[in-house]
Amino acid sequence: MRLHAGQSREDIRAALNKAAHDTWGPERIDALAALLDQAADAIHRVFQEPLAPLAEEPDFARPLRQGEEG
Amino acid sequence: MQPYDLTATAAARAIRAGELSPVDLVQSLLDRIAATESRVQAWEHVDAEGALSAARHLEAKRRERPPADLLFGVPIGMKDVFHARGLPTTANFDPYRGKVIGEDSGVVQHLREAGAVILGKTVTVQFAWGRDPVKTRNPWNAELTPGGSSSGSGAAVGARQVPAAMGTQTGGSTLRPACYCGIVALKPTFGRISRYGLLPVSWTFDHPGIMVRSIADAALLLQALARHDPRDPFSADQQPEDFVAATREAGAPPRLGLLRDLLDRADPPVRQAAETAAERLRQAGADVREVRLPVPMDLLLAVHFVILTSEGGTVHAEQIRHFAEHYFRNLRASIEAGHVLPAAAYVQAARLRRRLRAQMVEMVGGVDGIIGPTVRTLPPRAETGTGDPSFQSIWSLFGFPNVTIPTMLSPERLPHGIQIVGRHFGERELLRIATWCERVFEPLPSPL
Numbered sequence: 001m002r003l004h005a006g007q008s009r010e011d012i013r014a015a016l017n018k019a020a021h022d023t024w025g026p027e028r029i030d031a032l033a034a035l036l037d038q039a040a041d042a043i044h045r046v047f048q049e050p051l052a053p054l055a056e057e058p059d060f061a062r063p064l065r066q067g068e069e070g
Numbered sequence: 071m072q073p074y075d076l077t078a079t080a081a082a083r084a085i086r087a088g089e090l091s092p093v094d095l096v097q098s099l100l101d102r103i104a105a106t107e108s109r110v111q112a113w114e115h116v117d118a119e120g121a122l123s124a125a126r127h128l129e130a131k132r133r134e135r136p137p138a139d140l141l142f143g144v145p146i147g148m149k150d151v152f153h154a155r156g157l158p159t160t161a162n163f164d165p166y167r168g169k170v171i172g173e174d175s176g177v178v179q180h181l182r183e184a185g186a187v188i189l190g191k192t193v194t195v196q197f198a199w200g201r202d203p204v205k206t207r208n209p210w211n212a213e214l215t216p217g218g219s220s221s222g223s224g225a226a227v228g229a230r231q232v233p234a235a236m237g238t239q240t241g242g243s244t245l246r247p248a249c250y251c252g253i254v255a256l257k258p259t260f261g262r263i264s265r266y267g268l269l270p271v272s273w274t275f276d277h278p279g280i281m282v283r284s285i286a287d288a289a290l291l292l293q294a295l296a297r298h299d300p301r302d303p304f305s306a307d308q309q310p311e312d313f314v315a316a317t318r319e320a321g322a323p324p325r326l327g328l329l330r331d332l333l334d335r336a337d338p339p340v341r342q343a344a345e346t347a348a349e350r351l352r353q354a355g356a357d358v359r360e361v362r363l364p365v366p367m368d369l370l371l372a373v374h375f376v377i378l379t380s381e382g383g384t385v386h387a388e389q390i391r392h393f394a395e396h397y398f399r400n401l402r403a404s405i406e407a408g409h410v411l412p413a414a415a416y417v418q419a420a421r422l423r424r425r426l427r428a429q430m431v432e433m434v435g436g437v438d439g440i441i442g443p444t445v446r447t448l449p450p451r452a453e454t455g456t457g458d459p460s461f462q463s464i465w466s467l468f469g470f471p472n473v474t475i476p477t478m479l480s481p482e483r484l485p486h487g488i489q490i491v492g493r494h495f496g497e498r499e500l501l502r503i504a505t506w507c508e509r510v511f512e513p514l515p516s517p518l
Contacts, residue, residue, distance in 0.1 A: 046419050049418075
């Protein structure tokens with residue numbers, strides 16, 4: 001699945017459905033429907049927030065040290 | 071008053087003074103469990119033999135010299151996701167039943183070193199994740215949930231079956247059951263308490279939590295548990311502090327930020343109770359002013375969901391392929407969904423978490439404590455699940471310490487509570503503020 005800012009919630013939901021179908025089988029799709037809805041909402045929401053390119057955030061991969069506030 | 075009515079602080083004091091035998095206290099609690107457990111169903115495994123044996127050993131030790139240990143003779147329940155030597159850790163998962171663990175978790179080790187007696191294992195939502203219903207019932211109303219995932223710990227302390235119990239919180243799993251059951255809970259700063267020997271849900275969110283009947287009790291247990299554990303890579307290495315002393319004098323009235331975002335989202339009876347509680351705090355002298363979150367709450371909850379579901383899905387990825395049929399319905403769906411969330415979403419959420427943390431720290435740091443209703447609704451019916459964790463998840467996301475204290479009963483005789491959020495590693499001040507606030511409200515009666 002390729003994600004990008006501006007991708008519609010419906011596209012995200014469709015991609016999650018396909019991934020779940022391929023991973024767990026068609027018999028699990030109904031059981032996963034509510035969670036995939038929730039996941040699509042959450043993923044869509046977090047991608048609404050603009051972030052600078054990761055190359056401009058070199059410290060991202062470094063764990064926060066104790067007391068550091070990020 | 072029966073021995074089972076005693077708080078942890080009162081029990082420890084009575085035992086130290088020679089007024090109460092550790093054996094009599096354990097027996098009183100076992101009798102209480104026998105009388106109430108058919109209604110509450112809080113326990114996965116009561117270790118009567120082990121607890122009495124430990125109590126007899128402590129009794130003999132007390133005869134030799136006066137005990138100095140903080141929790142000498144105090145029985146404690148353990149959520150059944152903490153390992154305890156000689157007992158199974160079942161996590162409400164059938165394939166784990168009967169498999170006895172050979173080593174104590176860090177929490178159990180530290181409690182035993184402080185003189186505590188492990189009474190047994192309390193019921194947990196399966197693997198401490200999700201809202202699948204459990205057998206445990208709310209001691210205030212047996213048709214309602216006690217909350218979760220620390221369901222048994224909340225109900226057992228609420229029903230006075232044990233003076234203290236350990237829970238965990240990844241979203242809202244310590245403070246929510248504590249509020250629903252009318253008791254006090256403390257979720258310390260992330261990393262304060264060892265997670266060695268604790269079954270994981272989500273490695274960047276899991277917090278051991280303390281569930282008790284008073285802020286003084288919360289401080290007592292934190293005093294025993296706030297220790298660096300080199301076996302836990304997330305364990306904080308802080309200077310020792312005197313948390314118990316912080317609860318002896320309430321000090322000056324606090325400056326409190328009443329969080330409007332939680333009031334707006336709460337059900338009307340919960341909102342009304344929280345506003346009444348805030349007004350009582352004002353009348354008692356606290357400076358209570360409204361504050362708002364610096365970022366939308368739906369964004370915080372979305373970030374929490376993506377990280378939790380991804381990490382939790384990873385934890386169970388291998389096991390679920392072999393034992394899928396043993397996972398409860400909602401948990402199984404969460405794990406399977408988590409397993410297909412794209413890595414890009416997890417990285418986006420993790421980056422946002424880091425960026426948003428600074429704004430949340432600034433908000434929390436602007437007052438002595440943030441307050442608001444602990445939960446969004448009163449306890450729902452037991453068959454519907456364990457309730458809504460959103461009011462606690464936004465703090466778990468960043469590892470802030472927070473407490474819940476009961477404030478009043480609803481007309482239906484269900485407990486209301488408020489939560490107080492403090493600064494990272496600011497538990498001393500948080501406990502002082504919570505002591506001050508606790509004194510404003512009448513203690514709740516026993517539900518049974």
